[in-house]
Amino acid sequence: MSCTKGSCCPPKKADETTYDMVREYYGKVLTTSGDLKTSACTACTIPPKYVTDAIALVPSEVNEKFYGCGAPLPAGIDGLTVLDLGSGSGRDCYIAAKLVGPKGRVIGVDMTDEQLDVARAHVNAFAERLGWEPQLEFRKGYIERIQEAGIEDGSIDIAISNCVVNLSPDKHAVLQGVYHALRSGGEFYFSDVYADRRLSKEARSHAVLVGECIGGALYTEDFRRICEEIGFTKPRIVSQTVVDVEDPELVQVVEGATFYSITYRLFKAGDQEDREENYGQMATYRGTFADEKDAYQLDKDIKLPTGQSVPVSGNVADILQTSWLHPHFSVEGNRDRHFGLFQPGTSTATCKPTADRTPAKSGCCGGGRTC
Numbered sequence: 001m002s003c004t005k006g007s008c009c010p011p012k013k014a015d016e017t018t019y020d021m022v023r024e025y026y027g028k029v030l031t032t033s034g035d036l037k038t039s040a041c042t043a044c045t046i047p048p049k050y051v052t053d054a055i056a057l058v059p060s061e062v063n064e065k066f067y068g069c070g071a072p073l074p075a076g077i078d079g080l081t082v083l084d085l086g087s088g089s090g091r092d093c094y095i096a097a098k099l100v101g102p103k104g105r106v107i108g109v110d111m112t113d114e115q116l117d118v119a120r121a122h123v124n125a126f127a128e129r130l131g132w133e134p135q136l137e138f139r140k141g142y143i144e145r146i147q148e149a150g151i152e153d154g155s156i157d158i159a160i161s162n163c164v165v166n167l168s169p170d171k172h173a174v175l176q177g178v179y180h181a182l183r184s185g186g187e188f189y190f191s192d193v194y195a196d197r198r199l200s201k202e203a204r205s206h207a208v209l210v211g212e213c214i215g216g217a218l219y220t221e222d223f224r225r226i227c228e229e230i231g232f233t234k235p236r237i238v239s240q241t242v243v244d245v246e247d248p249e250l251v252q253v254v255e256g257a258t259f260y261s262i263t264y265r266l267f268k269a270g271d272q273e274d275r276e277e278n279y280g281q282m283a284t285y286r287g288t289f290a291d292e293k294d295a296y297q298l299d300k301d302i303k304l305p306t307g308q309s310v311p312v313s314g315n316v317a318d319i320l321q322t323s324w325l326h327p328h329f330s331v332e333g334n335r336d337r338h339f340g341l342f343q344p345g346t347s348t349a350t351c352k353p354t355a356d357r358t359p360a361k362s363g364c365c366g367g368g369r370t371c
């Protein structure tokens with residue numbers, strides 16, 4: 001077998017240095033989230049209720065060693081197979097195990113023994129709390145080479161990750177590996193730290209900045225370019241908060257950069273364009289996700305109220321028709337006729353049929369449709 005990027009290549013020397021630094025930090029330096037020096041690896045967004053309900057069941061040692069920066073757990077994953085990249089002490093895997101139920105499956109991958117030990121230690125106690133046996137396992141491995149951890153191509157419905165990709169010396173390999181591991185229509189739903197610019201070499205190699213998920217933060221536009229190159233849909237932002245760097249020494253090293261904790265959605269779905277185009281397509285949410293009865297929030301800007309037909313861009317229509325979300329939506333229209341760029345803001349307006357079928361000039365029908 002030839003050695004291709006992200007498969008059987010042994011790690012480069014520079015990568016080994018990063019792995020050692022990160023393993024030391026998460027295996028030895030930190031004992032609980034109280035030891036962190038910045039707010040980057042601590043979630044400050046309030047998770048949805050279905051997540052907080054599940055957190056209440058997670059064993060306390062697992063919760064105390066949670067170093068994530070978000071709540072990357074989509075609603076409606078009952079029965080699905082979930083992979084967590086850099087699962088740490090396992091908090092998100094435990095939550096996901098509750099959400100996927102007895103028929104679903106959750107696999108956590110991490111390279112640090114101390115983290116894996118904690119994650120594995122509480123599975124039996126968790127099963128007792130649930131009252132059923134979760135299909136939950138933790139495997140040792142590198143997120144750049146998940147195939148080596150036994151993750152087969154096309155075997156995963158939802159990949160998640162919480163404040164880990166920034167720690168990788170080869171982020172392209174991570175995203176490429178996830179893309180291969182996902183089934184067609186699958187999704188990478190994850191939280192991580194990003195920067196508003198490319199960081200200096202000094203910032204990228206600063207032990208505390210790297211360990212605290214800041215030194216390895218990717219410039220958001222470079223992240224978008226990698227996603228596009230691999231074939232993912234355009235990154236959709238679920239939530240975004242600023243990460244404060246207050247320590248005077250660290251402030252100097254980052255040279256004015258602003259950092260964000262962002263939860264992104266990347267779909268492995270059909271026919272995407274580089275901009276949101278308007279074909280007059282309309283989508284209706286069926287209200288079928290148990291935890292999102294009244295409306296479905298696709299990202300921070302797009303909310304689809306139950307039972308109401310709303311204008312959507314060609315890209316959104318495609319995601320709703322070809323991804324794992326498709327049983328929950330109906331989409332009207334196709335790309336036969338184009339009406340220009342999709343105007344942001346029109347996507348949340350509702351379109352009510354009227355007796356007078358006059359063509360709409362603008363607004364709720366996304367142009368070109370009658371309402």
Ligand SMILES: C[S@@+](CC[C@H](N)C(=O)[O-])C[C@H]1O[C@@H](n2cnc3c(N)ncnc32)[C@H](O)[C@@H]1O
Pocket residue numbers: 022023026041065066067068069085086087088089090091092109110111112115141142143144161162163164167168169213
């Ligand atoms: C900031 S912690 C987050 C842990 C977990 N996701 C959480 O939310 O608590 C980063 C974790 O990623 C793991 N990690 C970092 N780089 C990795 C890599 N290249 N391959 C596998 N695991 C990695 C570390 O061992 C550590 O457990």
